[in-house]
Amino acid sequence: MPTTNAIEARGLVKTYDGKRALDHLDLDVARGAVCALLGPNGAGKTTAVRILTTLTAPDAGTALVAGADTASDPMAVRRSIGLAAQDATVDGLLTGHENLTMIGELHHLGRKRARARATELLEQFALTDAGGRLARGYSGGMRRRLDLAATLVAEPEVLFLDEPTTGLDPRARNDLWDVLDRLVEGGATILLTTQYLDEADRLADDIVVVDHGRIIARGDSRSLKRQVGGDQLHVVCADGRDLDAVTEMVARIAGVAPSVDPAGRSVTAPVEGGVEAIGALADALTEAEIAVEDLGLRQPTLDDAFLTLTGAPPDEEARAPVPASASEEQR
Amino acid sequence: MSAQAQTRPTFAGDTWVIARRGLRHMRRQPEALSDATIQPVMFVLLFAFVFGGAISVPGGGRYKEFLMGGIFAQTIVFGAFGVALALSHDRNNGAIDRFHSLPIARSSVLAGHAVANLIRALLPIVFMSITGFVVGWRIHAGVLDILAGYGLMIAFSFAMIWIGVLLGSLVATPEGVQGIAFIVIFPITFIASTFVPTSTLPSVLKTIAEWNPTSSLANALRHLFGNPGGIAPPGAAWPLAHPIAYTLIWAAAIVLVCAPLAVAQYQRSIRS
Numbered sequence A: 001m002p003t004t005n006a007i008e009a010r011g012l013v014k015t016y017d018g019k020r021a022l023d024h025l026d027l028d029v030a031r032g033a034v035c036a037l038l039g040p041n042g043a044g045k046t047t048a049v050r051i052l053t054t055l056t057a058p059d060a061g062t063a064l065v066a067g068a069d070t071a072s073d074p075m076a077v078r079r080s081i082g083l084a085a086q087d088a089t090v091d092g093l094l095t096g097h098e099n100l101t102m103i104g105e106l107h108h109l110g111r112k113r114a115r116a117r118a119t120e121l122l123e124q125f126a127l128t129d130a131g132g133r134l135a136r137g138y139s140g141g142m143r144r145r146l147d148l149a150a151t152l153v154a155e156p157e158v159l160f161l162d163e164p165t166t167g168l169d170p171r172a173r174n175d176l177w178d179v180l181d182r183l184v185e186g187g188a189t190i191l192l193t194t195q196y197l198d199e200a201d202r203l204a205d206d207i208v209v210v211d212h213g214r215i216i217a218r219g220d221s222r223s224l225k226r227q228v229g230g231d232q233l234h235v236v237c238a239d240g241r242d243l244d245a246v247t248e249m250v251a252r253i254a255g256v257a258p259s260v261d262p263a264g265r266s267v268t269a270p271v272e273g274g275v276e277a278i279g280a281l282a283d284a285l286t287e288a289e290i291a292v293e294d295l296g297l298r299q300p301t302l303d304d305a306f307l308t309l310t311g312a313p314p315d316e317e318a319r320a321p322v323p324a325s326a327s328e329e330q331r
Numbered sequence B: 001m002s003a004q005a006q007t008r009p010t011f012a013g014d015t016w017v018i019a020r021r022g023l024r025h026m027r028r029q030p031e032a033l034s035d036a037t038i039q040p041v042m043f044v045l046l047f048a049f050v051f052g053g054a055i056s057v058p059g060g061g062r063y064k065e066f067l068m069g070g071i072f073a074q075t076i077v078f079g080a081f082g083v084a085l086a087l088s089h090d091r092n093n094g095a096i097d098r099f100h101s102l103p104i105a106r107s108s109v110l111a112g113h114a115v116a117n118l119i120r121a122l123l124p125i126v127f128m129s130i131t132g133f134v135v136g137w138r139i140h141a142g143v144l145d146i147l148a149g150y151g152l153m154i155a156f157s158f159a160m161i162w163i164g165v166l167l168g169s170l171v172a173t174p175e176g177v178q179g180i181a182f183i184v185i186f187p188i189t190f191i192a193s194t195f196v197p198t199s200t201l202p203s204v205l206k207t208i209a210e211w212n213p214t215s216s217l218a219n220a221l222r223h224l225f226g227n228p229g230g231i232a233p234p235g236a237a238w239p240l241a242h243p244i245a246y247t248l249i250w251a252a253a254i255v256l257v258c259a260p261l262a263v264a265q266y267q268r269s270i271r272s
């Protein structure tokens, strides 16, 4: 039965040395959608990507990618996907152009078309000048771009990008985001993983938060932020003696008791209408003639998200272990 | 919107694409290239001129002519090492994952490495032949024997590739591969008739050397090229008396045993 989803995973389980990397993960990504798997180190993001790209088999569960079953028809899956692994796997001893040509040839485009496609992609990724140089001389950002270009050689239906912007400087990161935007406009389905909420927010229609191999939250960025707690009004007093007065003002505007950090002279509270709240607070501060060092809206960080969603900090040691009994059961 | 494949996928075609990549790697790694070119040439020159006068060949004959069979054999046995290194590099830097996400038979990755390394194995053989000739090595044999000699070298190189694949799949890191090469392969090539006749070795080493396939390969080449050391004295151990047969048995055994093991181990090494 044809499906409208580009990715459909059901009950994926993967255990490494008795440790659950994936614990009954279900995932649907509609055609043309961008889905972000968001999670801390060791959450199981890479494991999920490896299973969906046929690099490894799950212990239990099934996955359809571009309509093909990863277990029974991996070749069909591989024909329809592009993978940019977590560590850019460009071949340092080949030039940028040779890297892309080789991938094209292995996608059976034929050498001539593979070459033409390589030239085209180098231009698209602003690598034309570097295309004749060995890739080991590329900067981290150039490697990432080449890696991404390599995933696009055969114009795949579904793209898997495992932490595509890790290790990039802010500008390179923005450039990459722009490239991904254009791909999405072109109709590609993208599953990307990231450790950054802002990145998931910027790129994805659908954010899936994973931890311990399980989905702990999902939704678009707005609904997720609502679960996480939305914007935080954050003010740092210039003088610690104003702290009580400011706390009272913030409490009135936010309608909840703020959290106060006396050492940092800061007051923080979740607010609904962020911009109006900040305006109201600024007016109140001006009227009371209280000087502040910093006043603004803070986006929830990944830490905030995990505190809220898991009730525990994203720290390996602090986390409750997965019950061992669960690892035996099969779906 | 998937781009249609333009050519029919074939195992040979994919293998050749990956083999070409391997050959490019060799060209662009000065260390690897010198292993295959400068090093064997230096060995020929060093042994010919440094030890040439000190070592006497049983039954007479010139040491330079005795030496060549041994140095060919050693270089060919070392050939295992190149594939092992290439494979473990690929396993460690994610290249294998990249290939396995592409619509190609996974075995073509292994086959590509094997083909590239077989071609690479020919390089030092050519270089050493030329150097040997320049320093005075001569072949005293007919065309058929010469062809058989070079054919035997290629056959044994092919066998060694499977040992290399096994090594590259068993050992997790390139450093580990290098360690094993030094601790295992290096002594194997020396406790043999590579540089000295086995008759000069103390008794235990002598027995090991007599049954060491490096010796039989060296002796088989000496025999086929009509060089000293190629004819075993009466009463010699069976491998010395039948070096060609013994070498071929080893080559076949290595392929029959190591190739399936290597493929299985390679698949295990990439599964997780």
Ligand SMILES: Nc1ncnc2c1ncn2[C@@H]1O[C@H](COP(=O)(O)OP(=O)(O)OP(=O)(O)O)[C@@H](O)[C@H]1O
Pocket (backbone or CB within 6 Å): A016, A017, A019, A020, A021, A039, A040, A041, A042, A043, A044, A045, A046, A047, A048, A086, A195, B272
């Ligand atoms: N090949 C493997 N062998 C053993 N354990 C593994 C293997 N791959 C993953 N794991 C374990 O599975 C868990 C999930 O790992 P995974 O790489 O999927 O996490 P991740 O979300 O991608 O993390 P990161 O953000 O660090 O990349 C981790 O505890 C990891 O140690």
Ligand SMILES: [Mg+2]
Pocket (backbone or CB within 6 Å): A045, A046, A047, A086, A162
């Ligand atoms: Mg990962």
